[in-house]
Amino acid sequence: MSMMQNATQSGVQRGSAGSAECCDTTACECGTTGRSGAVVFRPSVDIIETDAAYSVQLDMPGCDPSAIDVNVTGNELTISGRVRERRLVGDALLREYAVDDFARSFRLGQGIDTGHVRADYTNGVLTVTLPKVESVRVRKVDVRTN
Amino acid sequence: MARLARRLHFVVAYPSLGHRPGAGTSSKHTRCPRRGLGPGGCRQTKGEFAMLTRCLPVNLPSASYDSPIDRLFNEMLSGLGGELAVPFQGVKAFPALNIWHDEHNVFVEAELPGFSMEQVDISLAGRELTLQARRETDSTVKGAEFIRRERASGTFGRTIRLPVNVDAQQVTAKLSDGVLMVTLPKAPEARSRKIAVNAG
Numbered sequence: 001m002s003m004m005q006n007a008t009q010s011g012v013q014r015g016s017a018g019s020a021e022c023c024d025t026t027a028c029e030c031g032t033t034g035r036s037g038a039v040v041f042r043p044s045v046d047i048i049e050t051d052a053a054y055s056v057q058l059d060m061p062g063c064d065p066s067a068i069d070v071n072v073t074g075n076e077l078t079i080s081g082r083v084r085e086r087r088l089v090g091d092a093l094l095r096e097y098a099v100d101d102f103a104r105s106f107r108l109g110q111g112i113d114t115g116h117v118r119a120d121y122t123n124g125v126l127t128v129t130l131p132k133v134e135s136v137r138v139r140k141v142d143v144r145t146n
Numbered sequence: 147m148a149r150l151a152r153r154l155h156f157v158v159a160y161p162s163l164g165h166r167p168g169a170g171t172s173s174k175h176t177r178c179p180r181r182g183l184g185p186g187g188c189r190q191t192k193g194e195f196a197m198l199t200r201c202l203p204v205n206l207p208s209a210s211y212d213s214p215i216d217r218l219f220n221e222m223l224s225g226l227g228g229e230l231a232v233p234f235q236g237v238k239a240f241p242a243l244n245i246w247h248d249e250h251n252v253f254v255e256a257e258l259p260g261f262s263m264e265q266v267d268i269s270l271a272g273r274e275l276t277l278q279a280r281r282e283t284d285s286t287v288k289g290a291e292f293i294r295r296e297r298a299s300g301t302f303g304r305t306i307r308l309p310v311n312v313d314a315q316q317v318t319a320k321l322s323d324g325v326l327m328v329t330l331p332k333a334p335e336a337r338s339r340k341i342a343v344n345a346g
Contacts, residue, residue, distance in 0.1 A: 044296040050289055059259040059297055061324030086255070086325070090248030093309060097242040097257065124259030124324015 040080070040103040043126075051138045054112070054130040060102045061124035062086060070119040070128055077117075078105040079126065111136035240302050241277070241326075249338060252308055252330040259324035260297070266321060268328060270314050275330070278303040310336035 043058040060068070060081045067082035080103040108114070111133050118129040241256040258266065260281050267278040280301045311333035319328045 044298075046295050046297045047293040049291045049293050054293070055290075057260075057297065059257075059324070061257040061259040063323060065323075084323075088244070088246045088253075090246045090251075090253070092244070092246045093252075094243055094245040094306075096244060121323075123262060123321075124257070 040101045042104050043079075043081075043102045045104065051132075053132055056106070056128040056130065058102070058104065058126045058128075059124065060121075060126050062099065063102065063121065063124070063126075065121045068119070068121055068126060070117070070126075072108070072114045072117055075108045075110075076105055077108055077128065077130070079103065079128065081126065239304055240298055241279075241304065243304070243306065245306070247309070247332075250332060252310065252312060252332060254306070254328040254330065256326045257324060258321065258326045261321065261324070261326075263319075263321045266319075266326060268317075268319050270312070270317060270330075273308040273311060274305055275308055275328070276303065276305045277326075277328075312336070 043060045045059075046055075046057045048055045048057070056077070056079075058079060062083045063081035064084045069078070069080045071078045080101065082101050083099055086099055108130070113131040113133045116131045118131075120127045120129075241258055244255045246253050254275065256277065258279060258281075261279050265279050265281065267276075269276045269278075278301070281299050308330065312330040313333050316331040317328065319326065321327075
C-alpha cells in the first residue's frame with residue numbers, strides 16, 4: 001500500500017504508561033495519555049487491514065461502554081476507557097493482575113476517512129473501524145480478453 | 147489467611163513447553179512456576195490434567211505482561227507487608243487470575259476479552275478448578291492482513307487448586323464485558339464458624 005508513514009520516535013512519547021513505539025504504517029502508536037497522569041493500562045491491540053478499512057481491535061475488559069472515548073483529532077486516534085468498579089469483598093488469595101482504566105493512542109496515516117470512523121464494544125473488545133478514503137482503496141480491475 | 151494463601155497451589159498452562167513466541171531468552175523463563183511437590187510449588191499434573199499443560203495460547207503477546215506498570219504494581223503491593231498483602235505475582239500464565247474469598251465463597255476472576263460464554267469451559271473436580279477456552283482473532287477474514295498483532299489467540303487451559311472444599315452444585319459463572327467471575331460457595335465444613343467464648 002502507498003499509505004506508509006514514516007513516524008519518528010522523537011516528539012511522540014508522553015503519558016505515564018507505555019513507551020512510544022512507532023511502526024511505519026498507517027496506524028502508528030504515539031504513547032498513552034491518562035486522566036491527569038493517573039496510572040492507565042495500555043490495551044493489547046490487533047490492527048488488521050482489509051481492502052476497504054483498517055480494523056483496530058483492543059482488549060479492554062470490564063469497561064463501562066458509556067465511558068469509552070474514541071477521538072480522532074487531526075491525525076491522531078485516541079482511545080480511552082474507564083473500567084467499572086469491581087470490588088473485592090474479602091481476603092485476596094492470588095493477585096495476578098491489577099484493574100485500572102485503559103488508554104492508548106495511534107497516529108493515523110493519510111487515506112483514512114476520519115468522518116466515518118465507527119467503534120463497537122463487544123465482550124470486552126473495542127473495535128474501531130477506520131474506513132479508507134475511496135482514492136486509496138484497492139480496486140480489482142477485470143482484464144478483458146478478445 | 148496466610149496459611150490459605152500458601153496452600154493455594156496453581157498449575158499453569160504453557161511454560162512446560164518452554165517456548166513462547168517472541169519472548170526470546172528473557173529472564174522470565176527462569177521464573178517459570180516451580181515443578182514438583184515442594185512447598186508452594188506446582189502440583190505435577192497427571193491424567194487429563196496433563197493434557198492441559200499442552201494447551202497454550204499460540205500467539206501470546208510477548209511484552210505486555212512485563213510492562214513498567216506490572217513492575218510498578220509489583221513494588222507497590224509487595225511493600226505493603228502484613229497478612230493482608232498478597233504480593234502481586236505478575237502473570238505467568240494466561241489468563242491471569244485474581245482470587246479472593248470471604249466467609250461463604252471463593253471468587254475467581256479472569257479477564258477474557260473477546261470470549262463468549264460458549265467458548266469458555268469451566269470444570270471442577272474436587273478442589274481442582276479448570277478453565278479452558280479458545281479465542282480466534284480475525285486471521286481468517288479474506289484479504290485481511292495483520293499490521294500489528296498483540297492479542298493472544300488460540301487455546302488455553304489452566305487449573306488451580308482451591309484452598310477449601312466447595313459445593314460443586316452451587317458454582318456460578320458470569321462473563322460480562324470480557325470479565326469472567328466464578329463464584330464457588332464453600333462447602334459447609336469449610337466455612338468459618340464463630341465460636342462463642344464462655345466467660346469464666
